[in-house]
Amino acid sequence: MKNLVESEEIYRKLQEHLDQMPVGFPATQSGVEIRILKHLFTPEEANTLLNLSTSPETLNKIYRRFKDSGISKEELEQKLDILVKKGLILGGGALKFLGDRKFYCLSQWVVGIFEFQLNRLTKEFVEDYEEYLYGDFLNEYLNPKTPFQFRTIPIEKSVSVEQQISTYDDLRKIIENSKGPFSVANCICKQERDLLGHSCTITDLRETCIQLEGTALHYIELGYGREITKEEMFRILHKGQEAGLVLNPFNAQNPLSICICCGDCCQIITSLKKFPKPANLIGSNFYAEVDFELCEGCETCTNRCQMDAISLKDNISSVDLNRCIGCGNCVVSCPSNAIHLVKKEIEIVPPKDAPELLREINIKKVSK
Numbered sequence: 001m002k003n004l005v006e007s008e009e010i011y012r013k014l015q016e017h018l019d020q021m022p023v024g025f026p027a028t029q030s031g032v033e034i035r036i037l038k039h040l041f042t043p044e045e046a047n048t049l050l051n052l053s054t055s056p057e058t059l060n061k062i063y064r065r066f067k068d069s070g071i072s073k074e075e076l077e078q079k080l081d082i083l084v085k086k087g088l089i090l091g092g093g094a095l096k097f098l099g100d101r102k103f104y105c106l107s108q109w110v111v112g113i114f115e116f117q118l119n120r121l122t123k124e125f126v127e128d129y130e131e132y133l134y135g136d137f138l139n140e141y142l143n144p145k146t147p148f149q150f151r152t153i154p155i156e157k158s159v160s161v162e163q164q165i166s167t168y169d170d171l172r173k174i175i176e177n178s179k180g181p182f183s184v185a186n187c188i189c190k191q192e193r194d195l196l197g198h199s200c201t202i203t204d205l206r207e208t209c210i211q212l213e214g215t216a217l218h219y220i221e222l223g224y225g226r227e228i229t230k231e232e233m234f235r236i237l238h239k240g241q242e243a244g245l246v247l248n249p250f251n252a253q254n255p256l257s258i259c260i261c262c263g264d265c266c267q268i269i270t271s272l273k274k275f276p277k278p279a280n281l282i283g284s285n286f287y288a289e290v291d292f293e294l295c296e297g298c299e300t301c302t303n304r305c306q307m308d309a310i311s312l313k314d315n316i317s318s319v320d321l322n323r324c325i326g327c328g329n330c331v332v333s334c335p336s337n338a339i340h341l342v343k344k345e346i347e348i349v350p351p352k353d354a355p356e357l358l359r360e361i362n363i364k365k366v367s368k
Contacts, residue, residue, distance in 0.1 A: 022361040028136040039125040056103040087116025126192040151251040151283035158328025183216040185225030193265040203243040208260040215256040246327040263306030277322040286326030294338035301330035
C-alpha cells in the first residue's frame, strides 16, 4: 500500500513539474492526466524526470543531482538515452545545435511528448488523450492570452502576384531558406483517429507532417520520419494542397515543422473549431473575401473550407471572418474566381525561432 501511495505521489509531482513548461500540463478533476502519465512512464522514469530542467543541460550537470543515489554517470546516461528514444524527454538530434556534448531536458506535452509517441499509440492511451485534449487541456493549448504554437500561411497560388507577402508567409521561401535536413512523418492525429475507427474522411494522405533542420534530424535519428529532399517535400506539400489541406508551420520565422492539416482529424484545426472566434487564436495575415458579382453559388468553397467559415446566403458565398484563418483553399478552388485573399491591415510578425516563441508564451503565461 505504501508503494502505491508513493507511486501516485510521483505521478502527481511529475504532472506539476511538466505544468511549469511554457505550454503546461494542467491537473483535472477526473485525473485523466495521471492516467496518461501512467501509460507512458514507469514510476522510476517519472522520478528521473523530476530531476530534469526545462532548459537543456549537460550530462555532468544533471548527474550532480543523482550522484548521492548510487547510480553511476554511465547508468544515468543510458537511462536518459532510453527516455529520449521513448519520446519522453529531449536530447540527441533535437539539441545538437548546442554543440557536440550531450544535452538533455524536459519536453512539453504538446508539442513534444505526444507527437513523439508516433507509431506506438494504443487505443487506451488515445482515448485518454482525446478526453484530455478537448477537455481541461484545451485552454492551455489554445490560451487566448499567449501565442499559439502554430500559425496558418496561404497555400501557393492563393496570393496574387501584386500582393506583397513576407518571407515567413511564403511556403517556398521558408523551405528554400532552410539549410536542412528535411524529413516527413505520418500524421499522429490521423494515426490516433484510425485507432479509434474514425479514419479521415477528407484525404487518404498520411505523410503530412514535415520537419526541418534540428527537428528533422531528431525524427530521422529516432525513426519517426524519413529523410527527404526539398524536391520531394514540395511534391508532398503539393499533394496536400490539392486535397484542400491547410498549411500550419510552427509559429516562427524559422519554423521547426510544417503540419498539413485537415478539419476532420488534425488537432490544430479541430481544436480551433471548438472556439467561437478561432481566427483570433492563430496567427494569420490574410482572410478570404467574396466578389458577390462573380459568385455563382456553386458551393465549391463551402465544401473546401476546413474551418466551416463559408456558408451560402441567398445563393452567394459569405465568409465568417471570425472563423476564416486565411489558408487560401477557397481561392484556388473557386471556378468563377470569385474569392481572393486580403492581407490584414496589421501584420502579425512571428517570433524569430522556437526558443523565442516559447519564451514569449512563458512570459505572457506568467503575467496573465
